[in-house]
Amino acid sequence: ERPFQIALIPGDGIGKEVAPEGVRVVEAAARRHGIHLRFTEIGWASCDHWRAHGTMMPADWKAQLQGMDALFFGAVGWPADVPDHVSLWGSLLQFRREFDQYVNLRPVRLFDGVPCPLAGRQPGDIDYLIVRENTEGEYTNIGGTMWPGTEREVVLQQSVFSRRGTDRVLKYAFELAASRPRHKLTVATKSNGMAVSMPWWDSRADAMAADYPQIAVDKQHIDILSARFVLQPDRFDVVVASNLFGDILSDLGPASVGTIGIAPSANLNPERSFPSLFEPVHGSAPDIHGKGIANPIAMIWSGAMMLDFLTDGTGAGRAAHDDIVRAIEGVLREGPRTPDLGGRASTSELGRAVAERL
Amino acid sequence: ERPFQIALIPGDGIGKEVAPEGVRVVEAAARRHGIHLRFTEIGWASCDHWRAHGTMMPADWKAQLQGMDALFFGAVGWPADVPDHVSLWGSLLQFRREFDQYVNLRPVRLFDGVPCPLAGRQPGDIDYLIVRENTEGEYTNIGGTMWPGTEREVVLQQSVFSRRGTDRVLKYAFELAASRPRHKLTVATKSNGMAVSMPWWDSRADAMAADYPQIAVDKQHIDILSARFVLQPDRFDVVVASNLFGDILSDLGPASVGTIGIAPSANLNPERSFPSLFEPVHGSAPDIHGKGIANPIAMIWSGAMMLDFLTDGTGAGRAAHDDIVRAIEGVLREGPRTPDLGGRASTSELGRAVAERL
Numbered sequence A, B: 001e002r003p004f005q006i007a008l009i010p011g012d013g014i015g016k017e018v019a020p021e022g023v024r025v026v027e028a029a030a031r032r033h034g035i036h037l038r039f040t041e042i043g044w045a046s047c048d049h050w051r052a053h054g055t056m057m058p059a060d061w062k063a064q065l066q067g068m069d070a071l072f073f074g075a076v077g078w079p080a081d082v083p084d085h086v087s088l089w090g091s092l093l094q095f096r097r098e099f100d101q102y103v104n105l106r107p108v109r110l111f112d113g114v115p116c117p118l119a120g121r122q123p124g125d126i127d128y129l130i131v132r133e134n135t136e137g138e139y140t141n142i143g144g145t146m147w148p149g150t151e152r153e154v155v156l157q158q159s160v161f162s163r164r165g166t167d168r169v170l171k172y173a174f175e176l177a178a179s180r181p182r183h184k185l186t187v188a189t190k191s192n193g194m195a196v197s198m199p200w201w202d203s204r205a206d207a208m209a210a211d212y213p214q215i216a217v218d219k220q221h222i223d224i225l226s227a228r229f230v231l232q233p234d235r236f237d238v239v240v241a242s243n244l245f246g247d248i249l250s251d252l253g254p255a256s257v258g259t260i261g262i263a264p265s266a267n268l269n270p271e272r273s274f275p276s277l278f279e280p281v282h283g284s285a286p287d288i289h290g291k292g293i294a295n296p297i298a299m300i301w302s303g304a305m306m307l308d309f310l311t312d313g314t315g316a317g318r319a320a321h322d323d324i325v326r327a328i329e330g331v332l333r334e335g336p337r338t339p340d341l342g343g344r345a346s347t348s349e350l351g352r353a354v355a356e357r358l
């Protein structure tokens, strides 16, 4: 049986520290469930590469990665002489677009042992998934400046939504909602403000809702929706949003259950025409880099999502995923803990502790 | 002495119920501080008007309001046969634009007696102001659809930022931060996603920061900034944001301190070339409309902001504002309470209770 090909891209900062722990746990879980993996470590897509070569990635990066089934990605950005937009648009955002990873999937869950900033919420109360459009919409570098540098200066920025791009991410979200027991889908909008794109986005959601009569669909404006992430987080099941709105919600959701440091994400090309990418939500964290104390749970959990995605259909990946998430739950509840959660354990102690619980 | 001319625009739904309580308290406070007011009640800018005339406002609305110093506004929207975008773009959003109310100011404060969804926060910990750009940016109806109704359909929506529009709201925010003891200003951005408008917005903030060396300026991406509204709300003093980002933050901020139902807002034309508008953040609330149980505090607090703004320079308005806010604090702490805060008092009982405490 051909092993799944995985490019391990540690990137920058703590990306390099959490990546080995991700591999450790993923390999152990895969072994137990008879899933064959082959990791290839990649040093580029990093600011180190930029400093040596003036680009984040080699010219033939796409060819080098084309045979891969997945990219297991740490974090990118920093040191300070590389501007953020260079490091991001030159690696992560390029992967998302050129590998057509149009679904950014982020789970939000409340765990025992993780201090929750919301009062009175219990583990089990909060458990939802954010499906973010990941390749178009508000994120563009299209636009420009009229009368630059003068008092009359006007700056235009274009958002670009396609029916193809919108329908496919909505479809993914509807299917996901249909596969879950609660059958609820929240659609983020702002049709009363962005008066061209968002009424159209709503109309696409309405059109698709007609095909899913079993799903309770709720369109909510992004302002009040953000408020409800804090006030009524238990009412969400699957939430689908445009690129910008999804970006905001998928930091706010994990923050509001206290998990922003351990939240995972999957950047999916569901058709598998290109490799999908799995990465922690946290960044390269220059402030704690080099100390060996970064929490590797986001990387490990992202790895669990990778196993689930890779083996779709066999069930082995789902089982491996569930094992890892259970092991994470156990470690969060009983320790050890890294300093971000009030403990003194190192990155690798935590990785080993999760692996031992499998 | 010429009285200040105030147009009272109750609008729709609970707007009509809370407006009289706002007037009651504002008049009482003004009287005590020797401020002369004259209210003129306006029945349009309402869905009732739309049903009778097919428009939200008469053709000469601007002329009718031009002599006014302020608009004291309830809420607009609903009944259901009037689409949201018609009721809003035909009244509130038109006021904001045509009266050049380019600052939307929203205070966020934690009160004793208001259940806070954040764990462990004490009144006094959280007290910041959101300054939202209110006339341009992401809120436009500019754009259109290519290949409509086909698989190839592409929808473009334009954001429009001007130097004039950006600099003046930044200036307002810098001055406000300079007038407060903490001297902190947070600037919302997303320069790593909206790669034309937001780097430019940042550059305008940087340019202005050079003129305010005493202010600690902190630029934050909207995703992590939303997360910090929940995780570290005590670190904010003044937050300035574009139209869309400000809209999101100014629902999220009040929600995270439990005050979304009682939050006020001021839509300001600081130069006084046009009337400014003061309104609750809550909407017309069709679900509780007609029962006389809506909480009038948002309307009353908005009225306090109106007095402060109107008499700028004399100090009487500031004193009247502070009296009202203290009275609100007292009622929130000791009751009576409307049902939204767990009590049984009516809208007018609450209005009277605040007035009595002045």
Ligand SMILES: CC(C)[C@H](C(=O)O)[C@@H](O)C(=O)O
Binding pocket: A088, A093, A247, B192, B193, B223
């Ligand atoms: C770093 C940034 C460009 C990125 C985004 O906004 O997509 C990040 O916030 C994320 O959510 O993955």
Ligand SMILES: CC(C)[C@H](C(=O)O)[C@@H](O)C(=O)O
Binding pocket: A192, A193, A223, B088, B093, B247
């Ligand atoms: C009703 C809507 C158009 C409005 C806005 O988005 O500006 C409201 O949410 C607000 O914040 O005043």
